[in-house]
Amino acid sequence: MEGVACASFTSSASKSLSFSSLSQSSIITLRQNYHNNTLKSKSPRKLVIRASSGSSSGSVVTLLDYGAGNVRSVRNAIRYLGYEIEDVRTPKDILNADRLIFPGVGAFASAMDVLTKTGMAEALCAYIENDRPFLGICLGLQLLFESSEENGPVNGLGLIPGVVGRFNSLNGFRVPHIGWNALQIAKDSEILDDIGDRHVYFVHSYRAMPSNDNKEWVSSTCNYGDDFIASIRRGNVHAVQFHPEKSGDVGLSVLRRFLNPKSQGSKKPTQGKASKLAKRVIACLDVRTNDKGDLVVTKGDQYDVREQTKENEVRNLGKPVELAGQYYKDGADEVSFLNITGFRDFPLGDLPMLQVLRHTSENVFVPLTVGGGIRDFTDANGRYYSSLEVASEYFRSGADKISIGSDAVYAAEEYIKTKVKTGKSSLEQISKVYGNQAVVVSIDPRRVYVQGPNDVQFKTIRVPKPGPNGEEYAWYQCTVNGGREGRSIGAYELAKVVEELGAGEILLNCIDCDGQGKGFDIDLIKLISDAVSIPVIASSGAGAVEHFSEVFMKTNASAALAAGIFHRKEVPIQSVKAHLLKEGIEVRI
Numbered sequence: 036m037e038g039v040a041c042a043s044f045t046s047s048a049s050k051s052l053s054f055s056s057l058s059q060s061s062i063i064t065l066r067q068n069y070h071n072n073t074l075k076s077k078s079p080r081k082l083v084i085r086a087s088s089g090s091s092s093g094s095v096v097t098l099l100d101y102g103a104g105n106v107r108s109v110r111n112a113i114r115y116l117g118y119e120i121e122d123v124r125t126p127k128d129i130l131n132a133d134r135l136i137f138p139g140v141g142a143f144a145s146a147m148d149v150l151t152k153t154g155m156a157e158a159l160c161a162y163i164e165n166d167r168p169f170l171g172i173c174l175g176l177q178l179l180f181e182s183s184e185e186n187g188p189v190n191g192l193g194l195i196p197g198v199v200g201r202f203n204s205l206n207g208f209r210v211p212h213i214g215w216n217a218l219q220i221a222k223d224s225e226i227l228d229d230i231g232d233r234h235v236y237f238v239h240s241y242r243a244m245p246s247n248d249n250k251e252w253v254s255s256t257c258n259y260g261d262d263f264i265a266s267i268r269r270g271n272v273h274a275v276q277f278h279p280e281k282s283g284d285v286g287l288s289v290l291r292r293f294l295n296p297k298s299q300g301s302k303k304p305t306q307g308k309a310s311k312l313a314k315r316v317i318a319c320l321d322v323r324t325n326d327k328g329d330l331v332v333t334k335g336d337q338y339d340v341r342e343q344t345k346e347n348e349v350r351n352l353g354k355p356v357e358l359a360g361q362y363y364k365d366g367a368d369e370v371s372f373l374n375i376t377g378f379r380d381f382p383l384g385d386l387p388m389l390q391v392l393r394h395t396s397e398n399v400f401v402p403l404t405v406g407g408g409i410r411d412f413t414d415a416n417g418r419y420y421s422s423l424e425v426a427s428e429y430f431r432s433g434a435d436k437i438s439i440g441s442d443a444v445y446a447a448e449e450y451i452k453t454k455v456k457t458g459k460s461s462l463e464q465i466s467k468v469y470g471n472q473a474v475v476v477s478i479d480p481r482r483v484y485v486q487g488p489n490d491v492q493f494k495t496i497r498v499p500k501p502g503p504n505g506e507e508y509a510w511y512q513c514t515v516n517g518g519r520e521g522r523s524i525g526a527y528e529l530a531k532v533v534e535e536l537g538a539g540e541i542l543l544n545c546i547d548c549d550g551q552g553k554g555f556d557i558d559l560i561k562l563i564s565d566a567v568s569i570p571v572i573a574s575s576g577a578g579a580v581e582h583f584s585e586v587f588m589k590t591n592a593s594a595a596l597a598a599g600i601f602h603r604k605e606v607p608i609q610s611v612k613a614h615l616l617k618e619g620i621e622v623r624i
């Protein structure tokens with residue numbers, strides 16, 4: 036590999052430290068400490084480590100997991116395809132691998148820190164330089180480059196020329212780049228053979244750019260404001276910026292082709308029409324325990340989930356795992372679980388919810404978000420759990436993103452009052468460790484009519500239809516605890532502050548519209564999606580396919596979420612997508 040060399044690593048003292056000996060908290064600490072590191076000068080040198088011949092059987096895949104984020108999804112996808120997983124515990128395991136998958140998650144600096152301290156970095160370089168079968172995913176691609184600007188500059192493995200930089204949100208593209216996007220295949224990559232014109236799932240804020248120096252590596256690019264590297268290939272070495280384990284059938288085929296390249300002939304790619312970032316259609320499952328103690332999917336009318344009968348039971352619309360599986364098959368681009376009583380029940384005590392995630396992620400290969408109860412908590416025995424621990428448990432159980440509701444409101448109120456970022460709120464802590472693309476803030480606003488914009492200190496809009504007393508203006512009051520308590524902050528103010536505190540996406544509900552089937556609150560969604568540069572998911576009120584096209588045509592929402600119409604089987608997800616395509620709105624098919 037001329038022209039590229041592994042960065043110099045101070046691994047001799049740390050080689051004895053194995054991945055398995057690192058606890059989750061020590062990895063988190065390593066990550067946090069590494070943020071202060073600066074780019075060290077590189078001294079390329081010849082690698083002396085040589086791979087020994089692989090000893091694993093044909094159905095075994097070696098996985099390099101350093102304990103950050105949702106590697107469970109990759110594990111599930113590999114197992115779903117019929118392979119067994121052997122975890123890397125020492126650098127030698129890398130050198131002995133027949134096929135190595137490296138799903139990088141979390142931040143660049145912390146990942147490099149762990150790789151360097153454990154001696155894995157050097158082994159990885161040797162493995163790749165010997166052209167052994169390798170598949171890097173997301174950060175697993177970025178780490179192959181010389182350096183990254185993420186909390187840096189920070190040295191990478193230095194195998195591919197180039198610097199990993201942040202997307203520029205100034206040109207109107209929302210950062211993080213979240214969603215299903217199209218590839219431009221640059222050269223034969225084999226593992227991409229089934230993709231053709233279909234979308235694959237990306238979630239990242241940083242990317243590597245194609246250049247003359249790295250063009251021999253680039254197998255595909257993706258356009259999002261500018262053309263960035265979507266995949267690389269050289270001999271047996273592959274890496275993808277997108278997530279095959281989250282890209283549905285087409286993503287599974289990428290993994291299958293990597294795991295068993297010889298078994299499949301070249302296939303004509305399935306035809307699609309992917310050309311750019313697709314608008315997402317998300318199925319949402321509000322989950323809670325009913326009065327009999329069963330965990331059920333429920334659905335409210337303006338957040339009231341009880342039947343209007345004498346028994347006043349919690350509405351039961353089905354079982355969470357089954358419904359999530361069904362929506363995946365029906366073409367949902369994401370599935371969200373909201374543990375709607377999480378504000379009063381501690382989620383780590385709520386093991387069924389973790390079980391739901393674990394089971395769902397075994398068969399659902401699109402992104403999963405989970406929300407409800409993410410906050411610091413002290414249990415009856417005085418044991419303190421940080422919100423970061425709660426989130427980590429959700430990630431370990433299969434979540435790709437966590438969603439914070441009430442706690443984000445308190446954090447924003449505090450920040451507005453003190454103008455100080457303490458770094459201690461759940462939002463700040465979780466986004467620092469897992470990246471802001473992993474943190475959604477769920478807003479539960481209610482419309483409040485006023486006579487004029489000067490009546491309140493919050494951003495108002497002129498309403499197209501006057502309020503009950505002829506009011507011409509309204510503001511959107513944030514609530515906490517499932518809409519039970521109104522707070523002194525508007526949705527507009529909250530959205531702007533949570534973006535600053537580290538949110539990567541906003542789930543924008545509307546209590547007035549929830550369950551009404553009369554369409555999304557276009558005024559609210561326009562107000563918020565114009566105010567922030569992170570993606571906004573429009574939620575509440577979908578009752579017909581036209582409501583989806585309306586929200587995408589009239590606002591800058593990146594995704595639309597619905598619950599009731601899907602649960603009641605009034606409108607299948609595929610009908611929504613067919614309608615959007617007919618209206619010229621790009622969606623994943």
Ligand code: 1PR
Pocket residue numbers: 319320321334335337338339340373374375376377378406407408409438439440441442477478479515516517518544545548549550551552574575576577596597598599600
């Ligand atoms: O405050 O961090 O514990 O999070 C609680 C989470 O639970 C929040 O995301 C909050 O939105 C949600 N939640 C709490 N109570 C309810 C309730 O309904 N009683 N559900 C609730 C919110 C709203 C949407 C719903 C859409 C689409 N549900 O998620 O799915 O409105 O519905 P539609 O298509 O049928 O109109 P924390």
